[in-house]
Amino acid sequence: MVQTVDYLAIGPPLILALSALAALFLRHAAFVGLVLAGAGEVVLLTGGPRRTFCVDTSCSFVVDDFTLLLQTVMLIAGLVVLLMAQGEIRDTRLPAGEFHFLILAALSGAMTLAAGRDLVTLVVSLEVVSLPVFALVALRRYDGRSSEAGVKMFLVSVVSTAVMLFGISLVYGATGSLFLDRIGAVLATPSPLESVAGVGVVLVLAGFGFKVSAVPFHFWAPDTYQGSPVAVAGFLSVISKAAGFAGLVLVLVIAFEPFARVWGPLVAVLAAVSMTAGNLVALRQRTAIRLLAWSSIAQAGYMLAPLGAAGGGAPLDDLAAATIGYVAIYALMNIGVFATISVVGWIGRYGGGELDDYRGLARTHPLVAVALAFFLACLAGLPPGLAGLFAKIVVFQGTILGGYGWLAVIMAGNTVIGLFYYLAWATRLFAPLPDGVRFGRIARPVGVAIGIAAVGTAVMSVVPQLVLGISTGG
Amino acid sequence: MSNSAMLLAQAGAEVAKVSTGEAISFWILAPLALGGALGMIFARNAVHSAMFLVLTMLSLGVMYMVQQAPFLGFVQIIVYTGAIMMLFLFVLMLVGRDSSDSVVEVLRGQRVWAAILGIGLAGLLVTGVAEALTSVRPVGLAEQNAGGANVANIGRSVFTDYLFPFELTSALLITAALGAMVLGYTDKSKRRTQRETADARFRGEHDRPSPLPGPGVYATANSVAVPALLPDGSIAPESVSAIIEATASRELATDIETVAGAIPGPDAHALKPAAAKEGDK
Amino acid sequence: MTPTYYLLLSALLFTIGAVGVLVRRNAIVVFMCVELMLNAVNLTLVTFARINGSLDGQVMAFFVMVVAAAEVVVGLAIIMSIFRTRRTASVDDANLLKY
Numbered sequence: 136m137v138q139t140v141d142y143l144a145i146g147p148p149l150i151l152a153l154s155a156l157a158a159l160f161l162r163h164a165a166f167v168g169l170v171l172a173g174a175g176e177v178v179l180l181t182g183g184p185r186r187t188f189c190v191d192t193s194c195s196f197v198v199d200d201f202t203l204l205l206q207t208v209m210l211i212a213g214l215v216v217l218l219m220a221q222g223e224i225r226d227t228r229l230p231a232g233e234f235h236f237l238i239l240a241a242l243s244g245a246m247t248l249a250a251g252r253d254l255v256t257l258v259v260s261l262e263v264v265s266l267p268v269f270a271l272v273a274l275r276r277y278d279g280r281s282s283e284a285g286v287k288m289f290l291v292s293v294v295s296t297a298v299m300l301f302g303i304s305l306v307y308g309a310t311g312s313l314f315l316d317r318i319g320a321v322l323a324t325p326s327p328l329e330s331v332a333g334v335g336v337v338l339v340l341a342g343f344g345f346k347v348s349a350v351p352f353h354f355w356a357p358d359t360y361q362g363s364p365v366a367v368a369g370f371l372s373v374i375s376k377a378a379g380f381a382g383l384v385l386v387l388v389i390a391f392e393p394f395a396r397v398w399g400p401l402v403a404v405l406a407a408v409s410m411t412a413g414n415l416v417a418l419r420q421r422t423a424i425r426l427l428a429w430s431s432i433a434q435a436g437y438m439l440a441p442l443g444a445a446g447g448g449a450p451l452d453d454l455a456a457a458t459i460g461y462v463a464i465y466a467l468m469n470i471g472v473f474a475t476i477s478v479v480g481w482i483g484r485y486g487g488g489e490l491d492d493y494r495g496l497a498r499t500h501p502l503v504a505v506a507l508a509f510f511l512a513c514l515a516g517l518p519p520g521l522a523g524l525f526a527k528i529v530v531f532q533g534t535i536l537g538g539y540g541w542l543a544v545i546m547a548g549n550t551v552i553g554l555f556y557y558l559a560w561a562t563r564l565f566a567p568l569p570d571g572v573r574f575g576r577i578a579r580p581v582g583v584a585i586g587i588a589a590v591g592t593a594v595m596s597v598v599p600q601l602v603l604g605i606s607t608g609g
Numbered sequence: 610m611s612n613s614a615m616l617l618a619q620a621g622a623e624v625a626k627v628s629t630g631e632a633i634s635f636w637i638l639a640p641l642a643l644g645g646a647l648g649m650i651f652a653r654n655a656v657h658s659a660m661f662l663v664l665t666m667l668s669l670g671v672m673y674m675v676q677q678a679p680f681l682g683f684v685q686i687i688v689y690t691g692a693i694m695m696l697f698l699f700v701l702m703l704v705g706r707d708s709s710d711s712v713v714e715v716l717r718g719q720r721v722w723a724a725i726l727g728i729g730l731a732g733l734l735v736t737g738v739a740e741a742l743t744s745v746r747p748v749g750l751a752e753q754n755a756g757g758a759n760v761a762n763i764g765r766s767v768f769t770d771y772l773f774p775f776e777l778t779s780a781l782l783i784t785a786a787l788g789a790m791v792l793g794y795t796d797k798s799k800r801r802t803q804r805e806t807a808d809a810r811f812r813g814e815h816d817r818p819s820p821l822p823g824p825g826v827y828a829t830a831n832s833v834a835v836p837a838l839l840p841d842g843s844i845a846p847e848s849v850s851a852i853i854e855a856t857a858s859r860e861l862a863t864d865i866e867t868v869a870g871a872i873p874g875p876d877a878h879a880l881k882p883a884a885a886k887e888g889d890k
Numbered sequence: 891m892t893p894t895y896y897l898l899l900s901a902l903l904f905t906i907g908a909v910g911v912l913v914r915r916n917a918i919v920v921f922m923c924v925e926l927m928l929n930a931v932n933l934t935l936v937t938f939a940r941i942n943g944s945l946d947g948q949v950m951a952f953f954v955m956v957v958a959a960a961e962v963v964v965g966l967a968i969i970m971s972i973f974r975t976r977r978t979a980s981v982d983d984a985n986l987l988k989y
Contacts, residue, residue, distance in 0.1 A: 138772055152780055159787075188773040195773040233791045240784045247777060255774040255953055262957050263781050266964050270788030273968045282972035289965050290920055294911055296961070297927035300954055301904055304931050304947075305738070308897075308938030313946055327741055334737035632891050639899050646903050646926055649919075650910035658919050662926060665903070669929055676896065678936045678948050685932070689955060693925070693962050700966045701918055704973040720913055727909035734901035742894045748943025759945075766949045778956045785960035789967035795974075 141187035144198045146175040147206060148243040148250075155239035158232055165235040169214050172246075176207050193314035197252045200605045201459065205249035205381050208463045208602075211591055212373045212470045213242040218584035219474045220366035229274055229364065237267035238370065245378035252389070253314040254303050257382050258296075261346065264378050265292050268371060272363040284362025291345060291355040299342020305335030306390070318390040336391050336398055343386070346379035349439060350409040353432045360428040365487055368424060369473030372431045373466045380438060380462045387442060388455045388606070399446025403542050406443045409436030410549040417556050423476050424487040426556060427469075430514065433553065434465055440546055441530050444537020456606040457533030463602040464513075464526040464595050471510040471588030475503055478577050490560055495568030503577060504564040506589045513592055515557040516550055521596035529603055634675050642668040655701050659694065666690040677750040680760045896937040904930035917969050921962075928958045 142149070154168020179185070180203055188195040217238060224231050244263030251257045269292070273285025307313060309332035310321040322332055345352040360368040391398060413433025420426040441457035476487040479496070497504035512520030516527040527550060534543045577585075595602060627635075645665030652658045666689055674682030753762045767775050801809070810818045836844045903926060910923030932951045939947025 137769055190770045195771075230791060230794075233787065236787060237784070237791070240780070243780075244777075253774075255771055255950055256777065259774045259777045259781060259953060259957065262960065263777060263784060266781065266785050266960060267788055269964050269968060270791055273792060273971055279972075282968065282974075285968045286917055286972050289968050290911075290917065290924075293921070293924045293961050293965065294908075294927070296957070297904075297907070297924050297931065300928065300931045301934065304934040304938065304950070307935065307947060307950065308941065309741075311942040311944060311946075313950060327745070330737050330741045334734060626892060635891060635895060639895070642899065643902060643906075646906040649926065650906060650914065650923060655916050655919050658922060662922050665926065666929060669933055672896070672933065673936050676893075676936050676940050678939065678951075681932070681936060681948055681951055684952070684955060688959070689929075693959055696962060696966060697918065697922060697925075700970060704918070704970055723909050723912040726912065727905050730908055731902060731905040734905065735898055738897045738901060739894060742892075742897065742941075745894075745941060747893050747941040750940055750943060750945070753943075753945050762945055763948055763952065766945050767952070770946075771949055771953075774953060778953060778960075781957070781960050785963045789963045792964075792967040792971045 138188050138190070141185055143175070143179065143182075144185040144187045144250075145196060147172040147179070147210070148246040150175060151239050151243035151246065155236045155243065158235035158239060160232065165217055165239055166214075168239060169210060169217070173207075173210050173214075176203065176210060179203060180207075190314070193253065193312075193316050195253045195256050195314075196247075196250050198250055201381075201384075202250045204459065204463055204602060204605050205377060206246045208466045209242060209245050209249070209374050209377060211587065212377075212466050213238065213370075215470045215474055215584045215588050216366050216370045216374070218580040218587070219369065219477045220364065221580040222578045223364050223366060223477065227275065227364070234271070234274065237271050238366075241265075241267040241271075241370070242374060245374050245381075248378045249381045251382075252316070252385065254307070254318075254386075254390075255313055257385065258300065258303065261378070261382060262296065264375060265296075265346075268367070268375060271367045271370070272359055274364065274367070280362040282362075284359045288355050288359040291352075295342045295345030295352065298345075299339050302335040302338025302340075302342060305331050306339065309335065315385060315389040319392050322391065323393040333394065333397050336394050337401065339386060339391075340383075340398055340401060343379060343383040344405060347376055347383065347435050347439075348432050349405045349435050350412045350432065353409065353413070353435075356432060357425050357428040360424050360431075361422070361486075365424065365473060365477045368427075369470055369477075372427065372473065373470045376431065376435065377462050377466050380458065384442070384455050384458055387445070388451050392451055395445040395451065399443060399537075402439055402445070403443030403539055406436045406439035407542060407545045409433065409439065410546060411436075414549045414552040414556075418552065420556075421489050421491075422487065423479070423490055423493070423560075426490065426560070427472060427476070427487075430553070430556070431469065433549065434469070434514070436549070437527070437530055437546060438462055438465065440539075440542055441533030441537070443542055444534045444539040447536075447538035449533075449537040452606040454533045454537060456604050457529045459605060460529050460599075460603040461526045464522050464592075464599070467588055467591040467595065468510050468513040468520075468523060471506065471585060471592060472514070474581060474584040474588055475507040475510065478503065478581055479574070490563060492572075493560065494563045494566040495572060496574060497565045498568045499574050500577060503582075503585060506585050508561045508564055509589065510592065511557045511561045513596075515554050517554065519596075520592075522592050522599065525596070525599040525603070631675055634671070638668040638672050638675075641665075642672070656698070659698050659701055662697075663690055663694050666694065677754050678759070679754075680763055893937055893941055896933060900930040900933040900937070903927075903933070917972070918966075921965055921969070925958065925962070928954060 150172045151168055154164050154171070157164035157168070179198055184197065184199040186194040186197045217235065220234065220238070223229065224234055241264050244260045244267075248257060248260035248264065251260055269285055269289045272288055273282050275281035303313075306318060309326070309328040310318045312318055312321065341352070345355075348356045356371075360371065363371070387395075387398060387402075410433050413429050413431075413436060417426050417429035417433060420429060438458050438461050441454040441461075445451055445454055478500075479488040479492055493507075496507070509520060512518070513523030514520070516523045518524055531543055531546065534546065626632075642665045645661045645663075645668065648661035649658045649665065652661060667686060670682045670685035670690065672682075673679075673685055750759075753759065809815065838844060907923045907925075907927035907930065910926065911920050914920050914923060932954055935947040935951040935954070937947075939945060939951075
C-alpha cells in the first residue's frame, strides 16, 4: 500500500534541498532557502507532532519536540556557517555555487536525520551529511593540506560506516525489523539471539563514536579542522556533531533501550576518556583551530556522560534530554566561536591564526572581543556564560541521577582543566595591542553571523527551559 | 508477527541443514571468497589487489543467488563488480599503480598489532554469532520468491515500506555526483608561463627555487643510493629517495668517516659530513 | 552445513577487511578493504533475510550497495585530487599536518 506523504512535515529539509539546487545557479538562493525553511519550522512548532511515511504503526519520518529542537538549532547554525563563509569564498576563490549546494545538501541531510525513525533512513541521511563534507574539506584543491585532510577524514568515515552497518545487520538478524520502535519491542523479550544483538549494539556504538569524534575514534578531527576552510570546520564541529548525536540518541534510547546495561558502561568509559584526553591535549595547543578541535572532542565527552549513566537504572528519557539539551546549547556557543575566529588569520589568509594573534582584539573590535569572551565563558561553563553553566548543570544532574558518581567527579575535574585554556584565550583578547598589529575590518556578513550566534546564546542563557527537558517521543 | 516467538518455538527443533547442492556450492565459493580477500590484503601490487577483490565479489554474487536473492546477485555482479570495481581500476591505472607499498613499517609493530586486533575481532564476531545461531531454523524465502517474484516483491518493498529512504538515496547520488565534479574540475584557462613560474619559485611560493638534486651528482659513485653533494661538500639531504635513505645514511656513515679529511684541501668529490671551511663554489 | 556458515564467512571477510585497513598504505587499497567490509555486511544481511524469512534484509543490502557506490564516487575524486597535488597516493606521505 502506497504511503501517504505529509509535505508539511518533510517541508524544511525539502525546501533546503530544492534551494541547494537553485543555489548552483542563483546568487542568493541559499539564504532565501534558509529563511523559508525557518518559516516552515515555525509553522511546525505551532502544530502538534506529525508522522509520515508510515508502515502500520512504525513511521520513517517523525516530527516531534526532539526533531523540532534539533532542526531549529541546525538551521540557525547553518545560517551562521553560510554567513561566515562569504568572505572566505570570495578571497580564496572557492566555487561559490557548489559550496552553497554542498552545505545546504549536508544541512538537509542533518535535518532528516533528526526526524528519521528507522535504521535505513538513519544510515542514508548520515551519508547525505557526510559526503558533501568530504568534498567541502578537500575543496581547496590546490592546497596539499586540504586534500590530505579530506583523505584522512574520508577513510576514517567510510570505515566507521562499514562498522556501523555490520552492527545494524546483526541487529536486524536478531530482531527481524529495521524500524527503531519494533527493534526495541523485540529486544525487550528474551530470545536466544541476544548475544548477536549485543555484538551488533557494540558495533553500532563504535560507528557512531567516529561521527561524534569520541576518543578513541577522534584522531581524524584535529587534522581535518585545520586543513579545511574555517566555515567547514565550524560545520563539522557543530552540525555534523549534532547530527551524529541525534542518531546516537535515537538508536540508543528507542531501539537499544533494553540493552542499557550493555552499552551504558561502554558509553561512560568513552565519555570519561574523551573528556580527559580532549582537555589535556587542548592545553598544549597554540593554534586556535586545533584548540577548538580538541575542545570539541572534550565537549563530546560531556555530551556522552548522561547516556553513560544509563546502566544505573535511571529513566532513559531524562538522560537523553540532558544530552540533547547540551548539544543544542553547545551548537550555538561553538558556532559563535568559529564565526569569531574566521576574522583572524595568518597574514593575508584565513585559518583562525595562533592564540597569540588575538592579543589586543578588544582595543580595536570591542564588540567582537566581548562576544568571543562570552562564547568562551559559555564553553567553560562559567558565569556570565550562563547558557554553558546551565548545560553543565544539566549533564551533571543526569550523570548523578544515573548513579555514576565517578563520572561526575571526572567531569568536574575536566571542567576545571577546561577553564585554563578557555580563560587563557579570553584574557589574551583584553591584553594591550602589540606594536604593528592591525586587525582588518570585519565584513558585514561575519558581523551578522557573530550577532546571530550571540543573540541565540544569550536567549538560551536567559530562558534555558526552551531547550532543556526535551527527549525523544519514543 | 513476532519473529522471536517463531524462533523460540523452533529453538528445540533440529537444526535445518541445506540441500547438498547448496553445500557443494558453498564449499567451492567460500574458499574462493576468502582466498580473494587474503590475496587482496597481501598483494604488493595494487592492481593485483583489485583483481582479487573482483574474485571475492563475484563469488559473493553467486552466493547471493544461491541464497534465494537472485536480484541482489545480479546487481552485485553488474553494478558492484562491473561498475564500481571498474571505476577502481580506472583510478588505479591513472593514479596509484606506481605507488606500491614499501615494506618499511612506519609504526613499529604495526603489522603485529593489526594481526592481533584482527584475530580478536574475528573471535568476538564468530563467538557472538555462532553460539546463538546453532538453535535457529531458517524460515527461507520460498513464498516471496515463488514464480520469479523476488524482483517484484523487492520493488514493492522499496516503493511502499521504504519509500522515504529511497528518495533520500536519490538525493545522495546527486550530491555525490556534484561533489565529485567539484573535486575533479581543473581550470585549464590560466596556465602560467615559464617566466611566471620562475618568478614564483624565487619569490618563495614553492619549497625550493631550484629542482631537486639528482642522486649521484658530484659524488664518487653513480648509483641511486649515493647522495648528491652541496657546493660546500655536505650531503644534500633531499637527493636520496626516502625508501633508500634509511640504509644510505647508515652505510655511508662509515664511508664518510674514512674519507673525511683524507684529501688535503676542499674537494667537491669528497664525502664530508659537514663543511668545515668554504669549499669550491 | 547450515546458513550459519555464511555468517561465519562474512565475519571472517569483515575482519580481513579491517586488518587490511590498518596495514595497507595505498589509499586506494585501503578503500578497497572498506569495500570488502561492506560486502561482508551485504552477505550478513542476505543470510539473515533468508533466516528470518523477510525481504527486509535484501532491501537493506540494496541500500548498502547504493551508499557504497556514492562513497566510491566521492572518495576516488578526493584521492585523485590529492594525487594531483602530491603525486603520490600513499597515506604515509600525508604528513603536512603535524601533531
